[in-house]
Structures are given as structure tokens and as C-alpha cells.
């Protein structure tokens with residue numbers, strides 16, 4: 040792992056504030072959220088897997104030479120999920136880990152194609168995530184919603200399958216709110232996915248592709264123009280194009296920024312070089328997210344601590360960041376008002392101590 044949990048440079052008091060701050064997370068992957076505890080449990084069920092279960096060996100296994108290496112390792116964890124019960128366990132336990140960090144609402148990016156192509160029945164898959172969503176809401180008070188993403192590198196057959204699973208009324212899960220596109224960007228041009236995004240948008244889903252994580256600003260333009268993106272996953276390279284930054288700011292297209300992820304996959308060299316400051320300076324709506332937290336040795340609290348340092352934020356600034364995520368989410372108005380109210384009440388109470 041490239042980074043120790045909880046940014047050691049963040050003041051202790053600010054870390055305590057973050058720990059209990061009610062939060063929303065908009066960019067976090069389902070399989071990429073499997074903690075060592077969850078990985079161990081899945082590996083015990085499937086002992087032929089090459090994924091190590093010992094936490095120290097796992098930390099080493101989760102150290103990446105580049106983005107392609109990260110995807111290789113990611114897919115080995117995907118291979119651990121073989122039955123609907125694995126899917127349910129993963130989803131429910133991920134919600135438990137989120138609730139511990141006071142995450143009230145999360146849009147979890149799920150790649151159903153990866154599961155159906157590995158032989159999990161599509162109906163059973165949908166039932167497993169929905170069952171876990173309802174149980175997590177009842178048991179932990181964390182609301183989960185889904186973003187189904189196309190693994191772009193797997194080609195148009197994967198796009199077709201993902202669009203079908205997301206738009207077929209008999210299959211489409213109640214918690215599904217958005218449609219995405221992930222995986223490597225090099226050689227995976229965004230415009231080819233337009234027909235699939237058109238179908239998803241026509242079915243009432245929001246468009247949230249990854250773009251500008253591992254390629255330049257043209258990919259972000261393509262996501263906006265061809266895929267009608269309402270938010271951008273990462274968008275890191277937008278910083279290279281002032282016109283793009285102005286466009287994102289003017290149209291209030293939020294960026295889902297995942298600082299530690301960008302270091303772990305070597306998309307950005309060091310945290311201090313991360314362009315999040317430039318986004319804020321340009322007036323772009325920034326949300327802070329964890330992406331694949333255990334794989335990157337982080338969690339959402341740590342990402343807020345990193346953001347506080349990079350953006351020089353106090354408690355009020357952190358509360359604004361948390362509210363950005365609620366506002367940029369696809370939760371209904373009443374749900375947004377409730378969580379925003381909780382953030383304000385918590386912050387006021389903290390500052391009046």
C-alpha cells in the first residue's frame with residue numbers, strides 16, 4: 040500500500056471532526072471496497088484463489104506499478120465473487136464499513152457484466168444486491184444506490200450486456216440511479232459508448248462515466264459531449280485545459296475527486312501535485328471520494344483529511360465539501376435536506392464546544 044490510513048499530517052482535532060461528520064460518497068467501487076476482512080472471508084470460501092488473505096501479504100499485493108497492474112489485481116478480487124451469497128456478503132459488509140465512517144449515503148459502482156460473465160445468474164445477482172441494500176438501510180442506516188458501469192476495455196459486448204441489465208424493467212434493481220464507464224481509458228474511446236448511454240438516459244438513469252483519470256482532457260470533453268455526463272469520475276486531467284475547467288464550473292458538473300487513488304495507480308505523482316486545488320480555484324464543484332479504499336490503503340475519512348491539507352480547510356470547509364457530495368448526489372430532495380441538516384447541526388455543535 041502506498042499510504043498509511045489517516046493522513047498523518049492532518050491535525051488530530053480535525054481528524055476527530057471528520058470521523059463523526061455525516062458524509063455521502065459518490066465514487067466508490069463495489070468489489071474495490073472489499074476490506075481485508077471481507078477478502079479473507081471470500082478467500083476462505085474459495086481457497087483456490089491467488090489473492091492472499093494475510094493482511095501483510097495483502098498490503099504488498101495491493102501495491103501497484105501502474106494502472107494496468109491495478110486492473111489485473113482488481114480482476115483477481117473480482118474472481119473471488121462467485122455466488123449470489125458472495126455478492127450479498129460483499130455488499131452488506133461494505134455498507135457496515137461505510138456506516139462506521141458515518142457515511143449516510145453512497146452510490147456504489149457495480150460492474151454486473153463481470154459477475155454475469157462469471158456465471159452468476161442475473162436475477163439472483165439483482166436480488167442479492169437489493170437484499171443487501173435493504174438490510175444495510177435497516178441495520179446501519181446507510182442508504183445505498185447503484186451505478187452500473189461498463190468495463191470499457193471488455194468491449195461493446197460488455198456495453199450491450201450492461202445496458203440490457205440496467206434498462207430491462209424485469210431486472211433493473213430499485214436502487215439503480217446511474218450508468219457509468221470504467222477501466223482503462225487508453226485506447227478505449229468514449230464516443231463508441233454513446234448508444235448505450237443514450238439507452239440508459241432514456242430509461243431515466245444519470246450519466247456518470249470515468250474520464251480524464253488516465254488520459255487527457257479530450258476524454259472529459261468526449262464524456263460531456265457524447266455520453267452527456269452529469270458528473271465526471273476523476274476528471275483529473277481537466278486541470279490541463281482552462282476552457283474545460285470553465286465549462287465544468289459554468290455548468291456545475293461536479294468532479295468526483297479521489298486523491299489517494301490517483302497516487303496509488305500512479306495517475307498523479309504525489310499528493311502535493313494533485314490538481315484538486317486548481318479545480319477549486321476555477322470554481323468547479325469538487326466532491327471527495329475513496330474509489331477502491333482498501334486497495335489504495337485509504338478510506339473516506341482519510342480522503343477528507345487529505346483534502347483538508349491540500350485545500351487548507353477548517354471544519355466549515357470540510358462541512359462544505361460533505362454538503363457538495365450530498366448536493367451532487369442522485370438522492371431525492373427530502374433525503375438531501377435531511378443529510379445536509381445533519382451536517383449543519385453536527386458542525387454547529389462541534390464549533391460551539
Ligand SMILES: Nc1ncnc2c1ncn2[C@@H]1O[C@H](CCC(=O)c2cccc(C(=O)O)c2)[C@@H](O)[C@H]1O
Pocket residue numbers: 068071110113114117148149150152153154156188189190191192193220221222223249252300304330331
Ligand atoms: N480507479 C478506477 N478507474 C477505472 N475503473 C476502475 C477503477 N477502480 C475500479 N474500477 C473498475 O474496474 C473495472 C474494469 C474491469 C475491466 O476493465 C475488465 C476488462 C475485461 C474483462 C473484465 C471482466 O470482468 O471479465 C473486466 C471497471 O468497470 C471499474 O468498475
Ligand SMILES: [Zn+2]
Pocket residue numbers: 066067068221249272330
Ligand atoms: Zn473509479
